[in-house]
Structures are given as structure tokens and as C-alpha cells.
Amino acid sequence: MPLGDPHGGNFIYTNEGLPNGIAAISIPTKNVDRSIRFYVELLGLKLLSRSDAVAILSVGKDIIILRKSDVVGVDTGLYLSTESPFDLHRRLIDEGVIFVIDPKRIDIGLITRFKDDDGNIIGAMEINQ
Numbered sequence: 107m108p109l110g111d112p113h114g115g116n117f118i119y120t121n122e123g124l125p126n127g128i129a130a131i132s133i134p135t136k137n138v139d140r141s142i143r144f145y146v147e148l149l150g151l152k153l154l155s156r157s158d159a160v161a162i163l164s165v166g167k168d169i170i171i172l173r174k175s176d177v178v179g180v181d182t183g184l185y186l187s188t189e190s191p192f193d194l195h196r197r198l199i200d201e202g203v204i205f206v207i208d209p210k211r212i213d214i215g216l217i218t219r220f221k222d223d224d225g226n227i228i229g230a231m232e233i234n235q
Contacts, residue, residue, distance in 0.1 A: 128168065129169065130168070130169035130170065130171050131168075131169075131170055131171070131182065131183075131184050132170075132171040132172075132173050133170060133171070133172055133173070133182050133184070133222070133226055133228075134173060134174075134175035134177055134178045134180060134224065134226065135172050135173065135174060135175065135178060135222075135223075135224050135226075136174070136175070136176070136178050136224055137174075137223075137224075138156065138157075138158065138159065138160070138161050138172055138174055140223050140224075141161065141172045141222065141223060141224065142156065142161050142163075142172065143223075144222050144223045145163055145170065145172065145222070146163065148198065148201055148203070149165075149186070151163040151164065151165045151170065152164045152165070154169075158174070159173065159174040160172065160173050160174070165186060170184075178224035178225060178226060179224060179225035179226060180226055180227070181226075181227040182226050182227060182228055184228050184229060185217065185228075185229035185230060185231045186228065186229070186230045186231070187230070187231060187232070187233065188230045188231070188232055189232065190232060191209040191216045191217060191218040191230050191231065191232050192209050192216075194218065194230050195208060195209050195218050195220075198220055203220050203221065204220060204221045205218065205219065205220045205221075206219040206220060206221065206227055207219040207229075214231075214233060215231055215232050215233040216231065216232040217229055217230065217231045217232075218230050218231075
């Protein structure tokens with residue numbers, strides 16, 4: 107009997123209830139205002155709302171939540187999409203951003219990885235279509 111079928115029938119599941127995207131990702135920060143400057147002014151994300159402990163940003167339809175934390179400097183696993191990791195690299199280098207990986211080609215496309223002001227690692231990727 108499938109879980110959730112109270113009558114014990116043979117219900118055939120298709121895609122009901124399955125995830126259809128990523129709603130948001132959370133990134134820790136020690137200073138919300140400083141992080142807003144990095145993500146809004148340097149990366150061009152849009153600030154949707156903020157409080158002392160949380161800022162909500164958008165990039166396209168996607169949401170990034172900056173949340174105050176004592177634990178920072180993590181590999182977020184986040185990869186932002188970009189038309190050109192080379193152009194992003196050049197732009198952020200001029201702003202003094204530290205890169206963990208300069209733009210390079212991997213199996214799924216061109217990537218680069220850098221640190222935000224809290225030392226969190228963020229990636230950017232141009233995906234091969």
C-alpha cells in the first residue's frame with residue numbers, strides 16, 4: 107500500500123508533490139548590511155526585504171536569503187548563472203574580490219568561484235546548451 111493512500115488502493119503516482127525547482131538558498135553572514143552591499147552593488151541582485159538578522163534578495167525568479175550567523179566562511183554550493191564567467195571575473199577582480207577558481211571549462215560548462223565578504227564561496231557558471 108503506497109504511503110498516504112488510506113484505502114489501500116493501487117494509486118499510480120506521477121509527479122504530484124515532487125519538487126519542481128529550488129525556492130531559495132540561505133547564505134550565512136556576520137553583517138547583513140555589508141552582505142547586502144556585496145550581493146546588490148557588486149553582483150546586481152535585487153533587495154526584496156531586510157531586517158537586522160535577515161535580507162531577502164532575488165536574482166531573476168530565484169531567492170537568496172542572507173541570514174545573520176556566527177558561522178560563516180562556508181562553501182555554499184551556490185552557482186549563479188552568467189552569460190560570461192570571464193566578464194564577471196574581470197569585474198569582480200577590479201573590486202578586490204578573491205577568487206578560489208579562475209574561469210575554467212568543465213564538463214557542464216564554464217565556471218568560476220569566488221568569496222563574498224564573509225569568506226563564503228559562491229560560484230558562477232555558463233552552462234553549455
